[in-house]
Amino acid sequence: MRLYIIRHADPDYPNNTITPEGHLEARALAKRLSDHGLDRIYASPMGRALDTMRYTADALGMTHEVEHWTQELALKLEETPYGRLSHWDLPGEVIRSELPLPTHDTWKEISYYQGTQSPEVFEQLKLHSDEFLKRQGFERIGGRYRILKHTEDRVAVFCHGGFGLTWLAHLLELPVALVWSGFWMPPSSVTTILFDERSKEWAVPRCIGFGDVSHLYAEGLPVRPRGIITNFN
């Protein structure tokens, strides 16, 4: 199975949709996804994800299912020296300021995350992910997935930047704080997870493409820096 984690196109947050530029991105994305086709389409219930997804569903003549657990995570740090931040926007220089670096388990000890909801939200996301992937034919047992049904299906999930990185950390069993500060998903980008099957019994999620925006380049569209707080230009 190939799982496509897709961040919505350029957002219009106040109006719960995407901008005119986002519509162009979503159209380009639909063209790209139509090349190989999709077997199932899922989306977050939020307008910016749904309005991005519709171009692809229409291009392929498919319906979609809403997965409520894939909506953007409500995780804000109210007071930091950097202002009010989403948990995934805490600077890498803070996350990496102490040695040893955070691990899969110790990231919760970073002072900014202590006493916040992020450990619990991450645990909930894991449960939802496991239930979703079991429906797709993969049952998580420890860090690997038992193959319940071999499939070459292509499955798209239209979702969000913060959610997408958090899910990626779970799928790859990486320290979530290092994934948050080490990656950024551009609007309309496609991150591809191959369920790597090296035996008949087990599969392991393997990222074979991160934040791909080749559809934007193909259409002469720029990568818009929405949702990144840094010297991106």
Ligand SMILES: O=C(O)[C@@H](CO)OP(=O)(O)O
């Ligand atoms: O809430 C945010 O800060 C952004 C991600 O950086 O979310 P979304 O992907 O939904 O725009």
